[in-house]
Each structure stands twice: as structure tokens, then as C-alpha cells.
Amino acid sequence: MRGVDLDLFDFDYDLTWMGFFLNADGTVYGRYGGRDADSADSRVSLAGLRYALEAALTRHRRADFPSAPPPTKPPRTVEQYPAARRLPERACIHCHQVYDLRRESLQAEGKWRLDELWVYPLPENIGLTLDVDRGDRVAGVAADSPAAHAGIQVGDRLLTIDDRPIASFADVQYALHRAPACGTLTITWQHGQETHQHQLPLAEGWRKTDISWRWSLRGVDPQPWVHGDDLSAEEKRALGLRAKRLAFRQGPFVSEPARRAGIRQNDIILGVDGKVLD
Structure with a gap:
């Protein structure tokens, strides 16, 4: 550019x-x-x-x-x-x-x-x-x-x-x-x-x-340090989650702050700061 x-x-x-x-x-x-x-x-x-x-x-x-x-x-x-x-x-x-x-x-x-x-x-x-x-x-x-x-x-x-x-x-x-x-x-x-x-x-x-x-x-800012693809409706149902609930699978790149917190590839992220989000 x-x-x-x-x-x-x-x-x-x-x-x-x-x-x-x-x-x-x-x-x-x-x-x-x-x-x-x-x-x-x-x-x-x-x-x-x-x-x-x-x-x-x-x-x-x-x-x-x-x-x-x-x-x-x-x-x-x-x-x-x-x-x-x-x-x-x-x-x-x-x-x-x-x-x-x-x-x-x-x-x-x-x-x-x-x-x-x-x-x-x-x-x-x-x-x-x-x-x-x-x-x-x-x-x-x-x-x-x-x-x-x-x-x-x-x-x-x-x-x-x-x-x-x-x-x-x-x-x-x-x-x-x-x-x-x-x-x-x-x-x-x-x-x-x-x-x-x-x-x-x-x-x-x-x-x-x-x-x-x-x-x-x-x-x-603030940067969440996690990202990935949303779970499908079928995957959410299998886990007993509401269709609109936040739920995504951590992608292959795991940032250093996320890794220090214990997050790994394919972990499923369900909320932020103890809060359930839609």
C-alpha cells in the first residue's frame, strides 16, 4: 500500500x-x-x-x-x-x-x-x-x-x-x-x-x-490472545451448549500469553473473564 x-x-x-x-x-x-x-x-x-x-x-x-x-x-x-x-x-x-x-x-x-x-x-x-x-x-x-x-x-x-x-x-x-x-x-x-x-x-x-x-x-487493546473457528451448531449440541453461545476451537497459532495460561491448540474457548458470552 x-x-x-x-x-x-x-x-x-x-x-x-x-x-x-x-x-x-x-x-x-x-x-x-x-x-x-x-x-x-x-x-x-x-x-x-x-x-x-x-x-x-x-x-x-x-x-x-x-x-x-x-x-x-x-x-x-x-x-x-x-x-x-x-x-x-x-x-x-x-x-x-x-x-x-x-x-x-x-x-x-x-x-x-x-x-x-x-x-x-x-x-x-x-x-x-x-x-x-x-x-x-x-x-x-x-x-x-x-x-x-x-x-x-x-x-x-x-x-x-x-x-x-x-x-x-x-x-x-x-x-x-x-x-x-x-x-x-x-x-x-x-x-x-x-x-x-x-x-x-x-x-x-x-x-x-x-x-x-x-x-x-x-x-x-485489550488483546484476547486467542482465536479460532466457531464450533458448528452440531458440535455445540453435542457439548450441550446453546446455539448462540460463544464457543470456538483454538487455532494452530497459540500466542505466548495464551500458552502461559495453559491454552493449547484445539482447546475450546467458552468464555472470557469468567463470563459466558453469546
């Missing part, structure tokens, strides 16, 4: 892969990528990538598609974070380290907040499940959700969220990432031949989701 313009290549830096469709002048026509806590690839497909690419080409051909404004200041890069100065001069900076170095710099200034963790919310956070192969198509709407109250239905096509065009899961996540922590967002969609628009209310805490998969969390 050295030398990369963070304002142009603004994406979820915990991902293993992200695609941008952009013009030489910096106009971004779309994005492709994304994941959730369950899988690194369940939200993407070759068909979905092709669909997003075709949508980007359509936008590129449109004479009225807004171009990126000319830059008025030098690119913002990860090396500019004060915390980056501790790295060797030519050391590789991985994507997830953008979050690490940003957090460390903000913490040093006393400006970091816990809600900084809730980046790139899932569409499910507003009640939407998207078609993997056609990322602007609604595959599911959760009952009593903001999307349901707006009148969005299965099969509808999302057009824009806060004026950002939608063709992929990544487009939706980017728009949600830019939405306020509390307030409203404007969503436009197509139902049959009709176009609808609605302001979705965003309640406090709407951005929260399962972020246990994020590599950048490993540097957040």
Missing part, C-alpha cells in the same frame, strides 16, 4: 481482494469484492464480477456520468500516518495495516473511538440480502427492517444509495460505509417499471455486525 492514494482507493482494507473500475482521470465507476464473518468468498462470484464490469462499462459510455473533480491537494498515503514512522524504510505495508496505522495515530492523539471498528456494514444491517450474481438485485428482505418499512421487495433492483450507483455488494457496502452512524440514507430502487425512493432511518448502533474475522482487530 506504499504510495497508494487512500482517497481514491478507499475500500475495506481488511479484505484479501478488491477490484476497482475506474477511468484514468480517477472517476470510479464501481467496485467489486467484499466478505462477511462466515466466508471470504460467499459474497462474490465470476458471474457477479462480470455483471459489475458490464455496469461499469455502461457508466463509462454515459456522457452525463459525473467525472472525478481534478485533485486540489497531494495524494493522502499510509506513510503519512505518524505511526508508520516505526516501520523500516522499505518495509511492505499490507492493506490491513492501513487500519492499524490509522488507529495507532488517532490513539496517540486521543481521538480514536470504539465506533471506528464498525466499518463497511453489511446490507443485512438495513434488512437487505443481495443476489451474489447480480449485486443490485434484492434476494431477501428481513421482516420489520428499514428496507421492509420502505417497501423494498424481493426481486427489486437497487439503483442508488445516497446518489451512489449500485451494481455490486461492494457498491452497497461502500455507500453504507459512507452513511451516518445515526440519521437517514436515501435509497432508490426499481420495482417492475416503477422507480421508488425512500429515506431509511438509521438507528444508533445500526452499523454493528460480526467483525471477528478482521485481521486489523488483532492490534486492538
Whole structure:
């Protein structure tokens, strides 16, 4: 990530892969990528990538598609974070380290907040499940959700969220990432031949989701020093555990603090500080 313009290549830096469709002048026509806590690839497909690419080409051909404004200041890069100065001069900076170095710099200034963790919310956070192969198509709407109250239905096509065009899961996540922590967002969609628009209310805490998969969390204090894969529902039942109870199997890398505490690979972690957690 050295030398990369963070304002142009603004994406979820915990991902293993992200695609941008952009013009030489910096106009971004779309994005492709994304994941959730369950899988690194369940939200993407070759068909979905092709669909997003075709949508980007359509936008590129449109004479009225807004171009990126000319830059008025030098690119913002990860090396500019004060915390980056501790790295060797030519050391590789991985994507997830953008979050690490940003957090460390903000913490040093006393400006970091816990809600900084809730980046790139899932569409499910507003009640939407998207078609993997056609990322602007609604595959599911959760009952009593903001999307349901707006009148969005299965099969509808999302057009824009806060004026950002939608063709992929990544487009939706980017728009949600830019939405306020509390307030409203404007969503436009197509139902049959009709176009609808609605302001979705965003309640406090709407951005929260399962972020246990994020590599950048490993540097957040206090560090738990344990990690691994969740037990399946069948494994929990066999142990007499509730389906939602915290239960995961310690992975092959056992940190030194965890080893000193007696934890070993394949141990099952059931709680923290004597507390049972869901």
C-alpha cells in the first residue's frame, strides 16, 4: 500500500481482494469484492464480477456520468500516518495495516473511538440480502427492517444509495460505509417499471455486525490472545451448549500469553473473564 492514494482507493482494507473500475482521470465507476464473518468468498462470484464490469462499462459510455473533480491537494498515503514512522524504510505495508496505522495515530492523539471498528456494514444491517450474481438485485428482505418499512421487495433492483450507483455488494457496502452512524440514507430502487425512493432511518448502533474475522482487530487493546473457528451448531449440541453461545476451537497459532495460561491448540474457548458470552 506504499504510495497508494487512500482517497481514491478507499475500500475495506481488511479484505484479501478488491477490484476497482475506474477511468484514468480517477472517476470510479464501481467496485467489486467484499466478505462477511462466515466466508471470504460467499459474497462474490465470476458471474457477479462480470455483471459489475458490464455496469461499469455502461457508466463509462454515459456522457452525463459525473467525472472525478481534478485533485486540489497531494495524494493522502499510509506513510503519512505518524505511526508508520516505526516501520523500516522499505518495509511492505499490507492493506490491513492501513487500519492499524490509522488507529495507532488517532490513539496517540486521543481521538480514536470504539465506533471506528464498525466499518463497511453489511446490507443485512438495513434488512437487505443481495443476489451474489447480480449485486443490485434484492434476494431477501428481513421482516420489520428499514428496507421492509420502505417497501423494498424481493426481486427489486437497487439503483442508488445516497446518489451512489449500485451494481455490486461492494457498491452497497461502500455507500453504507459512507452513511451516518445515526440519521437517514436515501435509497432508490426499481420495482417492475416503477422507480421508488425512500429515506431509511438509521438507528444508533445500526452499523454493528460480526467483525471477528478482521485481521486489523488483532492490534486492538485489550488483546484476547486467542482465536479460532466457531464450533458448528452440531458440535455445540453435542457439548450441550446453546446455539448462540460463544464457543470456538483454538487455532494452530497459540500466542505466548495464551500458552502461559495453559491454552493449547484445539482447546475450546467458552468464555472470557469468567463470563459466558453469546
